[in-house]
Every structure is written in C-alpha cells, then in structure tokens.
Amino acid sequence: MTEAGLLRAPVYKGLRDDLAPEDIPITKPRRRTRTPAVPQENILQLLPDADPPTQEQLANYWTRVNARALAHLANRPLKLVRHVRGTTFYHKGALPPVPDSVHKLKVAKRSGGEGTRLWVEDLDGLLGLTEIGVVELHPWNCTVEDIEIADTMVIDLDPGPGIAWAFVVDAALTLRELLHQHGYESWPKLTGGKGIHVMIPLEEKLSHDESHRCSRRIAAQLANIDPERFTISASLASRRERLFIDYLRNGRGTTAIGTFSPRARPGHPIAAPATWDQIVSGISADHFTLEEIPPMQTRRAKRRASK
Incomplete structure (x- = not known):
C-alpha cells in the first residue's frame, strides 16, 4: 500500500469467507520526509506516470527531424513539459536560466500581470530547450509576430x-x-x-x-x-x-x-x-x-x- 493509501500493482486471487473486512490488518508505509525536487510554484500539473526520454535521446532526435519539426514549432509561444531531477511536470511560473538560443516573449495575462513564454527558431533553440529539461512542446495557435x-x-x-x-x-x-x-x-x-x-x-x-x-x-x-x-x-x-x-x-x-x-x-x-x-x-x-x-x-x- 502506497503512502496515499492505494494498492500498488494488486492482483485478484479470490474471495475469502473466513475473515470479516474489519478483522484484516492493513499496514501503511511510514511517510518519508522528502525534499521537493521542483518548487511547487513551478508545477502546473504533475505527471507521476511519465516516462521521459533522456537528454541524449532528445538531442539526437531533434538533430534528425528539426527541419520538418520547425515548420510546425518555430516562432510560436510554447507551453512546456519539463523533466527535472526525477520529476516530470507542466511548467508554470519562473523559468530557470535559459540558453541564448532560446528566446523569451513577454505576454499579458488575462488574469492580470505579465508572464514569459519561450520560443525557438532553429535547431540550436530546440537543443537549448533540452538543456533545461524540456521534453514536450505545446505551441500556441499563433506566432510570436502576432499572438492575438x-x-x-x-x-x-x-x-x-x-x-x-x-x-x-x-x-x-x-x-x-x-x-x-x-x-x-x-x-x-x-x-x-x-x-x-x-x-x-x-x-x-x-x-x-x-x-x-x-x-x-x-x-x-x-x-x-x-x-x-x-x-x-x-x-x-x-x-x-x-x-x-x-x-x-x-x-x-x-x-x-x-x-x-x-x-x-x-x-x-x-x-x-x-x-x-x-x-x-x-x-x-x-x-x-x-x-x-x-x-x-x-x-x-x-x-x-x-x-
């Protein structure tokens, strides 16, 4: 049983009629104190079941397909899924230091205030995203030239x-x-x-x-x-x-x-x-x-x- 009270990989064996449910002892693991790998304020949505590629796999992939991929991904504000120190998540809020090949765009939020979106224009930009743990790219339906x-x-x-x-x-x-x-x-x-x-x-x-x-x-x-x-x-x-x-x-x-x-x-x-x-x-x-x-x-x- 996990810390959240869920059964991990249970297997149905059959029903027992010699025990009442209240007589069955249930032992939960002791909750461990963990240091968050990613600040909670940077996590829009956690992806606990993710299986992300390695940075090396991503770099090799982008090098192979960048010309075709950029026709769809270049010059668009991006929502990002990142993998950082064992945690995969949709990113929000403050960004880590980004390589010069990755561009920043200031956008006005509908809820008020200002946010930053990243965008790329070439292979160096795609590789720069992998350096900060970006696995998935979710572009806006517009270009940075006119985001409205x-x-x-x-x-x-x-x-x-x-x-x-x-x-x-x-x-x-x-x-x-x-x-x-x-x-x-x-x-x-x-x-x-x-x-x-x-x-x-x-x-x-x-x-x-x-x-x-x-x-x-x-x-x-x-x-x-x-x-x-x-x-x-x-x-x-x-x-x-x-x-x-x-x-x-x-x-x-x-x-x-x-x-x-x-x-x-x-x-x-x-x-x-x-x-x-x-x-x-x-x-x-x-x-x-x-x-x-x-x-x-x-x-x-x-x-x-x-x-």
Whole structure:
C-alpha cells in the first residue's frame, strides 16, 4: 500500500469467507520526509506516470527531424513539459536560466500581470530547450509576430473508455468532410497518446475568441450526429463510452501537443503528422516514436493526402 493509501500493482486471487473486512490488518508505509525536487510554484500539473526520454535521446532526435519539426514549432509561444531531477511536470511560473538560443516573449495575462513564454527558431533553440529539461512542446495557435491572431484551429478526438479505434477513425473522416463543407481544409496528426488531432490551417484572420467559437460550433455539429457516442463536455463522467470532441484547444494561451513533439510516455512516441490514407488504414495514435519517425512525403503525396 502506497503512502496515499492505494494498492500498488494488486492482483485478484479470490474471495475469502473466513475473515470479516474489519478483522484484516492493513499496514501503511511510514511517510518519508522528502525534499521537493521542483518548487511547487513551478508545477502546473504533475505527471507521476511519465516516462521521459533522456537528454541524449532528445538531442539526437531533434538533430534528425528539426527541419520538418520547425515548420510546425518555430516562432510560436510554447507551453512546456519539463523533466527535472526525477520529476516530470507542466511548467508554470519562473523559468530557470535559459540558453541564448532560446528566446523569451513577454505576454499579458488575462488574469492580470505579465508572464514569459519561450520560443525557438532553429535547431540550436530546440537543443537549448533540452538543456533545461524540456521534453514536450505545446505551441500556441499563433506566432510570436502576432499572438492575438490564431492561424490554426485544433479539434482533438479523444476516445473515452469503451470507444474502439475504428470509431475514432470514422469520426476523423466525418469531421474532415464537415470542415470541408465549412470551407476548411484539414490534416490529421497522431497524438502519440490515444487520439487524433484534426488540424485546420486558417487563411482568414481570426481572434482566439472567434477561433474558439468557430471550433465549438463545428464540434457541436459533429456531436449532434450521434449524441450517444459523441460529447463536447469535458466532464469525465460524460466521456465514458463516448468520443470527446475537444474544441477547448482553441483560445488565447490554450495549446495542444506540438507536431513532432516527443511524449513523456512509455515507448517514447511522438505527435506525428499523418496522411488521411494512413488514418483510413487504421494507423495507431502512438505508431511513430523517437526511433521510428514518419517518412518524408513527396509533393504529389501531400496533395493527395489533403484531398
């Protein structure tokens, strides 16, 4: 039993009828005093089950894919997942000293005051992020040149318990057609987790609030096709045996995992760009990894994949 009172890796052996529950002694481990590895004020969200790559693995990976990755990650404010002295967490607040290759952007917070976001423009910047323990990159849907205008919308198809992958694939294809009816082209991204991000480049200028409203409207249309299987509610209770159509990735300062970003997960998957043909074939959300990166697409393949 852990310090939190949970069973660690329990195995069901059977039921005993010779003991009453109140007669069974339960021994909890003595709580140990620990020195926090990371100040609590720097932890937006702790990721206790993370399995991050090493800095060497990250450096080798970024060196291999930087030209393709920077097309999606460069010049964008970043939300960061860091791994510092055995602790993996979404970072907030004060930053450690950063290399000169990593740039800082001062942003006004909606809640008041001013914050700092990091951004990069080249391989040196990506390698500089690894030096301060950055594992995952979650970019804003805008560039540092104009942080108030969204140039991308993201709709995350996030399957709850009981939802088969084939249903996620069908939903992505239906969403693609729905977006096309609204005049938007889209492309799919494998999240490296359990879902698909449908990425929508914006040719027209939209504020983050406008992008949020637009994505919600389209998500609601998709949900109305089959309310028993779809939901746009973030409530965990409503997501069981439903596919969560997450439009909440759109808004000022909200983010989704960046294209080509590694994930701090077992097997070290990456959030990888895919083609619609690959989606139809049933490729899994965590198919590509630090070691197995997506193949380069020819121009003809890119044109076919966008149709």
